[in-house]
Amino acid sequence: MNDFLRPNTDGSVFGAVHLGYIAVQSQRLTDWDRFGASAIGMHVDRLDADTMRFRLDDRSCRFLIERGPAEDVTALGWQIDDHETFDRIIARVADRGVPIDEGTADEAALRGVERLWRFPGPKGIGTEIFTTAVTTPEPLRMLSSGWVTGEAGMGHVAIVSREPESMRGYYHTVFDSRLSDYIDENVSGLMMKIRFLRVNERHHSIAIANLRGVKIDPIRTRVQHINIQSATLDDMLASFQRVTDLGFRMAWSVGQHTNDRELSYYCVTPSGFELEVGWNPIVITPEREATWEPSTYQGISIWGHTTVGQTVLDKFAQFRRALETVRTPEITVPELSGGPSR
Numbered sequence: 001m002n003d004f005l006r007p008n009t010d011g012s013v014f015g016a017v018h019l020g021y022i023a024v025q026s027q028r029l030t031d032w033d034r035f036g037a038s039a040i041g042m043h044v045d046r047l048d049a050d051t052m053r054f055r056l057d058d059r060s061c062r063f064l065i066e067r068g069p070a071e072d073v074t075a076l077g078w079q080i081d082d083h084e085t086f087d088r089i090i091a092r093v094a095d096r097g098v099p100i101d102e103g104t105a106d107e108a109a110l111r112g113v114e115r116l117w118r119f120p121g122p123k124g125i126g127t128e129i130f131t132t133a134v135t136t137p138e139p140l141r142m143l144s145s146g147w148v149t150g151e152a153g154m155g156h157v158a159i160v161s162r163e164p165e166s167m168r169g170y171y172h173t174v175f176d177s178r179l180s181d182y183i184d185e186n187v188s189g190l191m192m193k194i195r196f197l198r199v200n201e202r203h204h205s206i207a208i209a210n211l212r213g214v215k216i217d218p219i220r221t222r223v224q225h226i227n228i229q230s231a232t233l234d235d236m237l238a239s240f241q242r243v244t245d246l247g248f249r250m251a252w253s254v255g256q257h258t259n260d261r262e263l264s265y266y267c268v269t270p271s272g273f274e275l276e277v278g279w280n281p282i283v284i285t286p287e288r289e290a291t292w293e294p295s296t297y298q299g300i301s302i303w304g305h306t307t308v309g310q311t312v313l314d315k316f317a318q319f320r321r322a323l324e325t326v327r328t329p330e331i332t333v334p335e336l337s338g339g340p341s342r
Helices: 029-040 083-095 105-111 164-175 233-245 286-291 312-326
Strands: 017-026 043-048 051-055 063-067 072-080 117-119 126-130 156-160 178-187 190-198 206-211 225-229 250-257 263-268 274-279 295-298 301-304
Touching (some): 017 029, 017 126, 017 156, 029 043, 029 051, 029 063, 029 233, 072 083, 083 126, 105 126, 164 190, 164 206, 233 274
Parallel strands (some): 017 063, 156 206, 178 295
Antiparallel strands (some): 017 072, 117 126, 156 225, 250 263, 250 301
């Protein structure tokens, strides 16, 4: 860990936090197997009839898929670089009266970590933190030549929220996230505001979107998409072709984003949330970090990212879902939504 990434002297944990793994519940393990291994090109380990894991690198687990009814992401696992930083985060959570539980040995083993602790997260997504990941010397058997992880973590997560400022406050309180930029996007006449938050050198590890002026959420799943980063452009384009050839649904064609300049496409996972496979986003190096100022971009994409195969029935289902959310308050963690303690 270089000096830029070490916790700051003011008590900040920025730079010492990295997205480590994603936990998913699904009844569609056969589809997930084909999707992850044969379409996206990840390494798959089939542990038993109810559990599989995908690898991107020498870590034993980057995606944990367990049989269950949610058809959704259930937890985000965040690696913390050192015990001092870990204790600082735990103290922030505990001092605000939020319950913290230690995961069992079996839960830790499934996630490929030595030990883990969890506490509530926005929209009911569990926040799990750990310091030591389990690595394996077993060679990767996958169609992709490689994925970008390391100091940037395994990728990013994007969430649609009816309480975006509360969610932004949560990640500020817990991880000292910094605002990278905003995007304003017109969606069928409604203005969507997206906030991009970084916790390390990756341009963003969390993106939070909301529709301005109306508290509705048209997305069934807690997470709108998960992003992983191909090592080469050829890998990204080859996976796009495999996803198409194998009959998995493409949500957005290949395009380039306005803010982080990543080339990517979006496809729909067997559980219904999207997976973005990208290549070559900008990295916020120490030199960039020193002078970074958030900007607001008009529109998500410079080019491409056109919708694929969306029907009138799809739009109606989203509208019905949005109306249903009005009746149910979104899960927040108010104790952790007020900003970091100093």
